[in-house]
Amino acid sequence: MPIRIDQVVTRSGDAGLTSLGDGTRAAKDAVRVEAYGTVDEANSALGVLRAHLDDRPDQAAALRRIQNGLFDLGGDLCIPGVDGRFRLGDALLAFLDAEIDRMAQAQLPLDSFVLPGGSLAAAQAHLVRAIVRRAERRVVTLASAETVNPLVVQTLNRLSDYCFVLARHLNDDGRADILWERASG
Template identity: 40%
Template sequence: MKIYTRTGDKGTTQIYVDKPLRVNKDDMVVTCYGDIDELNSTIGLLVTSVSTEYQSILQDIQRNLFQVGFAISASSTLTKEDVNALEDLIDSFTRKMPPNTAFVLPGGCVAAAQAHVCRAVCRRAERSVISLSKAHEVSDVVQAYLNRLSDFLFTFARYLNVEAGVVEVPV
């Protein structure tokens, strides 16, 4: 199968909702797909800089991000349990570190800095989904998942710094 189709050369692309639909490449749905794809790619980079014990957690999140995209266009297996799983991870990592008492500068060890980049991209994807939801039906679980994912990525960044012995820099 060829990767190029030549059908997008004039600024349109095909998406799948109930049936295939051709839209402009700057359509809100395509923008959301792009933001989610960028988020998934930044998490893929994060996977390369964490120990194997965390890689499967992040790869599960990456798989769920595909479900977020599917939920925007058609059907998805993303559920409230996936949101709850993120909350459980946040609680688990939070118990293993000192309380967060101040805003901190994004950064620290390389993995934590990348987790902060992921968090920022996640927040943008969440904003795109919220904008899309004003014009198209978007499942509530999508917004909840992205919101909780940004919380997880912040917590994970803090945890990676604690684990690496890096002191966070307050604002």
């Protein structure tokens, strides 16, 4: 379905309210708005990561697919009471599972916790992972009070796993990971 956006600045949010996907108004700090807003933040961080992958077109293409799926996921979150009519199906979840399995096969076994960092792209993947975990927490809070597509929490959980495995992949499959060392005293 083509989408046309004729006006970006509407001033309708100047009083701290926003329109949900069904046209109802909600406070900008409402649990639902916070949930899909955090998904949007994760999607934006994925875009930054993609910008660091010019030399890895296959990986950049995978991230673009994930970004499109996150847009569908956010679409499900922005519409209250959708009566089971969801945009997000299980295709993104299956894709993430397959990608995790593919990348993990080449990785060194883990014998320590991994600190976020390493290459610039890996560090960005760790940042995305942390933002996705926050989005997952926000969605769990929303789901405790309202109907949410059950695939949303599963997909966010898997996406954070994917980001961790991707970070290790971008750190030479774990060879350039920065491992945790117990701080003294």
